[in-house]
Amino acid sequence: MVMEPQLFVADGRLWRNDGVTARSFDPWALAWQDQTALPADVAPVAAEDAVAMLAAGGGMRRLPVAVIGPREPVGDQEAIARALGAAIAGLGLVLLTGAKGGVMAAASRGAAESGGLVLGLVPDEDWRMANPYVTVPLATGIGPVRNALIARACPVLVAVGGGYGTLSEIAYGLHFDKLVLTLADAPVVDGAIICADVTDARARIARRMLALDAAL
Structure with missing residues (x-):
């Protein structure tokens, strides 16, 4: 902790x-x-x-927190992502995802069910391709290039499981000097912090949003 x-x-x-x-x-x-x-x-x-x-209080700049992960989660990754989305919403923060299924949909569901705002960067040209829990779907039409945009836009990225696609987002996040947290057997990369659980991740997110361990 x-x-x-x-x-x-x-x-x-x-x-x-x-x-x-x-x-x-x-x-x-x-x-x-x-x-x-x-x-x-x-x-x-x-x-x-x-x-x-x-x-x-309404006076806080609402930089988003990203949750990244596979479209086909395994084990308890989906449940962890849903709990993580709820935790982010509980902090009053905006969740950003790639807007598709799997971990992205689970995190979006957790945030939406907790009254949070969910921003989705849809890789397709049609916003309707977003999962049903995305509050603000942004159709980009840029495919996997949106991984770099997600990493650039967020001070914190949290990976829940994942393969090569998630690995690319982790690498982008570290390259852009963002705080990268991992859960549930996400790819291990030097510089990314392995969290014990969602509670641990939530505490680290709060610290970063308050610029306690680095400037935003």
Whole structure:
């Protein structure tokens, strides 16, 4: 599990104290700003709760989180993808997928059933080719080239299982300096982080969206 830094909330704003410098989080710029001191009345908050709070407030820039994986999942990959989609929606974040079946459809279903927004980059020219859980289908007509677009568009990619297609998306993500997480026997690639479970992945997603381990 990821160890969270000490975060605080006051008057709907997120704060942190690095020992010397107090900082507040700008949810639109997704960046920390130096301040003279913490407010007098602050309450501790976990990173995941902070992301959900900021997203619910409507003032947070909604960069998407991608879930990638095979069209023919095996074992428990489909169930894991569905739980992951629900976890992303629970954070108030937008899910981005390749809009087709298998892991993509399962993650989309999990997010949609949890009230989340699902963005799908459809490789076909017809938006109707998207799975039925995609809220915003974007017909690109560019086929597998859309893998690079997904990796470029998201600060975080989570792979659930997968073969060569998923491997290409992982490689693109790492090439673009994105956080790449893997679950359920996804391809092992240096630089990608193998997560213990969906809870672990959720915590890492929250940290990245709050720019706690790298700038967005």
